[in-house]
Amino acid sequence: MEGFLWPKYKDLRRMTAGFMGMAVAIILFGWIIGVLGCCWDRGLMQYVAGLLFLMGGTFCIISLCTCVAGINFELSRYPRYLYGLPDDISHGYGWSMFCAWGGLGLTLISGFFCTLAPSVQPVPRTNCPKSRPENGTVC
Template structure:
């Protein structure tokens, strides 16, 4: 009897500890990390002649910009506005779609994204709910955050936004981007759903294990054991789907927007 009570107490303590660790994992922002310091050193060393690294302090598609000269000036200024990124000033991501699209067209028209060193990459860490920049690792992103140009953390999307047709992107590529976005959202939802179910089942198992101190100890041990096994299966599924979502995101087209250069270190936290 004492041995069985010891097993029940051990099971209960382990389940509570596992529940605390699981909840911590759900809300942490260190599931996946990227380190771009080696990439920056390589670009500074071998790509200095192209001045690509100057774009690190000029936010691109994830840091929208707007023309500081205003929308006036007639139709003749449209081309010069698209070709003059130096005259742009930062705006926040909730601005009008027309302004965001105009920045997209300007950037894509210049073609600066197609070079590995022309795309600004910074060290990041992300979880189920947020993607954040590391502070104190890269002075460029620290400067952008301190000036209010970039947000340190952005929310991970779990809803499909209304697709927007971009002028400078072919229709078939636009459809591919939209389809990839839809599949990626499905993987993210599956990951979050199974993590939530794992936490709920683990909580139920802990409650059943605690009931074993007062009623039908042998039966509650079997039930709580099955619940713990289910929770482990759900966690395994969620880890697999999260790894699949990261791999899928990095393999999306076009690669010069979604992929990572070979000298960028990245891995799971």
Template sequence: LSGPVWPKIWYLRRMTAGFVSMAVSIIIFGWVIGVLGCCQQHDLMQYVAGLLFLMGGTCCIISLCTCVAGINFELSRYPRYLYGLPEDISHGYGWSMFCAWGGLGLTLLAGFLCTLAPSLSSPLARTTVHKSRHENGTV
């Protein structure tokens, strides 16, 4: 690894922030589409909401990986005494990273369920409306 280190860390942080913002916006848009699809009983909207959740989950995976890569790169590059860590203590990610991975799992689960919901709905819920003979154009 040659050259200045800060631009490399800065790029990883920018990538993390960019993918987190994309994930949040896609998931919020998926929530809106999903709620509208459930209220209006549109199968296509529920399917699109599921696909949006899966896309948001993909952006979450990328952002978590770039975040972990940035942390590991920064901690492996500099001496341990700069961070105030004694030699016998290793670094960890804590509850925030656990919650991030848990939220990612729930987002992907919601995506799979919303994508499968139109195909799993009961045939009784889909009522067919029969037109009268006059509306069909026959007299």
């Protein structure tokens, strides 16, 4: 009954890999949509790319949290001497976690700017004179 309530370490590793795979796929698709939106100057495509970046960032957050939970679960489960760590040294995550959180922040910032970009672009002006508006007439 213990495994029913709490995930095991293998389950946490599978969850991390699954969410990281989804995040990479969504961010790559967002890059493709974003580049096409910039080349064709389509505001809707840039907006969708931003939403994809934000969704990919959400999956990155989930995968990072499950990765940290798996590491903490594994280190708290077994005695310290099995890992060869002396009593006066604690474990750390190092540069890989710093780079992962930094990449997550950049993904979320790019998602924010991509969703903001269509609303700050100037509206093209037409040479149509503003006369009295009539129903159904278009310049």
